[in-house]
Amino acid sequence: MEHPYKITIITPSYNQGQYIEDTILSVLNQVIMTWNILLLMEEVRIILLTSLRNTATELPGGYQKKIPAKVMQSIKVSAGQPVILSTG
């Protein structure tokens, strides 16, 4: 029986790309079946230029390609947390 609730997890990430996969997995491992995870990422150009490894521009683990209907990504440049959450 399908669960009657649809849940969306909106996760802003700011230069913390190393934790994103843990975050995605924590949602994937939930029992409930009808969730979405919408990952909103904020980029700062200077970080991209100086420390690319700290700014994830592609979701780790290929989740976005494997289950595109459930894992979505939106990149906002220097937008601030309220803006990216509202985008979600």
Place this chain on the structure above:
Amino acid sequence: MPGALTAVAGYFHQHPDAVMVHGRIEYFGETSTYYSQNISKKELATRYVSHICMPQPACFYRKKLLDEQGLLDESLHFSMDTDLFIRAGLHYHIVQVEDVLARFRLHAASKSVSSFNKKFLQDNAVIFSKVLATIGAAKEIEKMKQLGLYTEPGSLYNRPVRQFNSAAMLFIFAAPLIYPA
């Protein structure tokens, strides 16, 4: 937190009139792990419209809150969640549960860890000023002005149907500032 979403869906099913469910949170970092504690349910309705009294990552809300009360206030860099949750407290039933519903990683770059309390206070004073103006609490607005905390709001929240104890609200908001721990 494993099972959290199922638990949340269950609570919403039990409380069809509730727009928000909030629980406890596990904080973890490099050196320690600890859990938030829920505050007493007594006066919760007053606290919901005075300050943020629950850990934000363990808050789950229905889309109805955004549809009816609007999206986040993007002018608030630090307390946009407080602003949204206060709108929930003004208009809807909120359910507090004992479940640990989220984990929160503490690290030096986290806004909650690295930012000055003063910046949160500035946002919170703007929000609380707007609440008082919305419910027409003239006495408390005057006291906020005397404390140097009042900011004339550019807009108001939707006026709630419910009545609130504005004197108690002011005490909850201002006491930690006047009598810091």
